[in-house]
Amino acid sequence: MNGLIRGSAAIVGAAESDLGAVAALMNPMDLMAQGIYRALEDAGLELKDVDGLFCATTQARTSAMSLVEYLGLPNIYTDSTIVGGSSFEVHVAHAQAALAAGLCTVAVIAYGSTQRTVGRRAASAREYNAYETPYRPFLPATAYAMAASRHMHEFGTTREQMAEVAVAARKWAQLNPVAWEKKPLSIQDVLGARPISYPFTVRDICLVTDGGGAIIMTTAERARSMKNPPVYVLGCGQSITHASITSMPNLTHTGAIESGRQAYAMAGMKASDIKVLALYDAFTINTILFIEDLGFCPKGEGGRFVEGGAIAPGGSLAVNTNGGGLSYCHPGMYGLFILIEAIRQLRGECGARQVADAHTAIVHGNGGVLSAQATVILGDASAL
Numbered sequence: 001m002n003g004l005i006r007g008s009a010a011i012v013g014a015a016e017s018d019l020g021a022v023a024a025l026m027n028p029m030d031l032m033a034q035g036i037y038r039a040l041e042d043a044g045l046e047l048k049d050v051d052g053l054f055c056a057t058t059q060a061r062t063s064a065m066s067l068v069e070y071l072g073l074p075n076i077y078t079d080s081t082i083v084g085g086s087s088f089e090v091h092v093a094h095a096q097a098a099l100a101a102g103l104c105t106v107a108v109i110a111y112g113s114t115q116r117t118v119g120r121r122a123a124s125a126r127e128y129n130a131y132e133t134p135y136r137p138f139l140p141a142t143a144y145a146m147a148a149s150r151h152m153h154e155f156g157t158t159r160e161q162m163a164e165v166a167v168a169a170r171k172w173a174q175l176n177p178v179a180w181e182k183k184p185l186s187i188q189d190v191l192g193a194r195p196i197s198y199p200f201t202v203r204d205i206c207l208v209t210d211g212g213g214a215i216i217m218t219t220a221e222r223a224r225s226m227k228n229p230p231v232y233v234l235g236c237g238q239s240i241t242h243a244s245i246t247s248m249p250n251l252t253h254t255g256a257i258e259s260g261r262q263a264y265a266m267a268g269m270k271a272s273d274i275k276v277l278a279l280y281d282a283f284t285i286n287t288i289l290f291i292e293d294l295g296f297c298p299k300g301e302g303g304r305f306v307e308g309g310a311i312a313p314g315g316s317l318a319v320n321t322n323g324g325g326l327s328y329c330h331p332g333m334y335g336l337f338i339l340i341e342a343i344r345q346l347r348g349e350c351g352a353r354q355v356a357d358a359h360t361a362i363v364h365g366n367g368g369v370l371s372a373q374a375t376v377i378l379g380d381a382s383a384l
Contacts, residue, residue, distance in 0.1 A: 003075050005382050006266055009096040010223035010230035013043025013216030014343040019329045020180050021116055022210040026061045029070045031112030031212030036071070039214040043225030047071065052104025052217075054091040056082040057113055058332055067110065068248035077104040081169055083240065084367025085280055088335040089374035094216045094238035105218060109339075112212030113331035138197055140282070141205060143245035143369035145197040148285035148288040150251040152199065154300065157288065159199055161303035163190035166203050168312035173323025175313065175353035184247040190284075204284040206325035206334070213336050215343065225347055231346045232384060234360075235269065245369040248383025252300075255373035256293035256364060263362070263375040264295075274377070275358045276345045277317065278338035280366035281324040287311070290364050291319070294375070305364060312333035318355040321345060335365035339376070346380045359383050 015038030017031040032055060040046060053076055055063045064080035079094050081087055090110055095107040126139060137143065138202035151157045167187055174177035185203065195202035220370045239255030239262075242248045265268055271294060288302035297305040298318065311319035322328045322341040329337060342361035344350050360383050363376040 004093060004096055004236055004266060005100065006234050006268065007232045008220055009099050010217050010220050010232045011217050011343050011378070012223050012226040012230055013039040013045065014340045015039040015042050015213055016178070016337070016340060017212035018111060020209050020213040022114060026114060027113060028057045028112035029066055029257050031210070032214065033066055033070055035112065035214035036108055040214050041107070042228065045216065047073070050076065050108050052077040052095060052098055052107035053109065054079045054095055054107060056080055056087040056091070056333065057111060059113060062134065074131040075212045076134050079378060083372035085282070085333040085335045086238070086365030086367035086372045086374040087138050087333065088339060089236070089363060089365035089376045090238055090375050092217070092233060092339070093238065094337040096236065099217065099219050103180065104350060105222070107217040108214055109217065110212070110214040111333060111336040113333065114210045115332045116210045125224065125235045132244055132246055141197040141200060141371050142350060143312045144283040144285055145200050146245060147251045147289070148199055148283070151285060151288065154252055155303065157303035159191055160187055160205060161307060162199070162284040162288065163187040164306045164309070165281065165287045165311070166190045168306065168309060168315070168318055169281060169324040169326040172311045172321050172353055173327035176323050176328055179328040180207055181323070200283065202233060203254045205382040206282045206330035207327070208269060208270070209331050211329050211331035212268070213340055215336070215339055220254040229347055231343045231380060233376065235263035235265070235267030237329045238372070238374040238376070240372045242371050244366050249369060252289070253284060254293050254370050255288050256290050256375065259373045259375040260294040260337070260364070263377045267377040269360070269377060273349055274360050274362045275318065276321065276342060276355050277359035278342040278363045279320055280285055280338060281326050282330065282334065282335055282365060282366065283321055284326070287319065294362060296363060321350065321353045321355060335367070335374070338363050338365065341382060342378050347379060
């Protein structure tokens, strides 16, 4: 991300909207606005202070126009870049650039989805793909299952190792008061659950919930006088390697390799400098792939790395401390929620799931079928 300056922007507010199954007749704009007002309150700001708006949702083709109308904020700077679930990590980089260029002074990044209420198919209609659709794949599960099967074939990764990811996420969720799923979960529970697409069962796959939220960004200078301690944007990176899974260059190597490289270079950091990992875990294989591709273990060793509760509470690496998309929430596009969790960890607000001495975090978003990868490195004042 050439041109972005390490630490030039900071996040000063963060909040979720209602989550899970929201009230009848609520729509994505309602949830975005609810998240925005809560995030502004968290930041000690008001709607009139906002002059930059970044948003995306599959339920509104022109989400920026709809949200500007809803909020009554004509003529503000807008960006509705949409590359799937990683859109919001991309928005962080875009907002940082817009703030630096003086295009806005207070930027809001927002998301909302009622996919559980209206149904997944209604919330996210799939485009016709002449090379894949005739074969009737069950997307996105079939695509991720291909990557998981290939990882098993190449590196000996086991079903039990993938199940470890789901079990760890559930243990973190049990420490999160607003997590959707908190029932105890064992490796055998994951393996014995309803099959979806080999090698996955339903417990290898993210939740289907409603939800939304927002974060507030401003310049580092202004952030120092705000209500909460600033969380600084230290590094950003992105990579789009394909759109369709049949065009993915290598099923076991994702664009996180490149997006992570860019983010580490901008931040002047390496994996060993990171305390908290917030990864887009739509499927259990995602966590394994991203731990590898972001440099926390060598390629092919992710399955062995997560064994024995290594990424669960009390393990050697704090990963998806809110419970992740597997147990906390997953309203279609999850990338905003990992930003919110990382921010709260760096501000020390996570209660029973708080990671000790959390001063740095890596947030990694995933869009499409392992298609669009975007990485953001965050830090508190001590990390500057």
